[in-house]
Amino acid sequence: MATTTASITLSSSDLLSDDMSLSSSMQLYQNGTTATGLDEMRYHRLVVPTGTNFDLIQDSTALSEDASYVYIVNKNTDVTDYIKISINSEEIGRLYAGDWLFMPWDNDLTDEQSVSDQTGNDSTIEIQAFTHEHIIEFALFHNGETLQTAADS
């Protein structure tokens, strides 16, 4: 059992009439447990070309009805650059250069990707780059994925 902590601090000295500072910290636990940490993860860094909406993190049966967490950061530096993050064709929002997100993720729907359905994409997290190609990094913390059988096995 791993112990993984995610912490956030939101702060500003001049957005409001007084200082604003909000901090929170959470442990990444498995579904239905009180203190059993997620012990699987993947971390990627990749270049996303413009012009196409790509699957970034594909759903799988093992990720269904569970506690998974996704982190994505846009490493570009041009302030006009942005990527759209979507789930099941619903746009969540735009990450401009330097922006990041952290959110829970659950494959809630039924059309998971499988050997017989490589296009299953109900809960797939999608990404599209605008203005320039983008360097992004992303992480998925989870409790097990369904590995796909090799096509030539």
Added chain:
Amino acid sequence: MATTTATITIASADIADNNFSVSNTSTLYTAGTDTSISETTGLGRKKFATDGNVVLLDGGLTSGIAADVTADKSAKVYIKNINSRGDGTKYVNILLAAVEIGRLYGGDWMFIPWCAASGKDIEFTASDATETTLEYTCFYE
């Protein structure tokens, strides 16, 4: 011009063979500029006692605070489930329109961009009807 920053740190000493740690700080800018976001809904705290679907932030409204959140810009939303973790089975499903994003268990938080277009409401459904407390805020232009 206000300066608001969001910093995340994810760290683990044992999820991999070596220590894992990633940290990033972003300054919240308006879309496509280096001008900082200067508006916020403020921090809200709300108790709910329903297992029905509830709209937390209503995208595309024509009046009220949410109407000020310009669609397809660079709004950011923070949500935290304030409840205790309990036995680990109680959670809040966070949805974008009708699509589930994921589950916030007691103590969990999330920070996401929000397109805020018409119909792109941020909603939630609790796993049962016992009282749930959420804190949330939105930074927008």
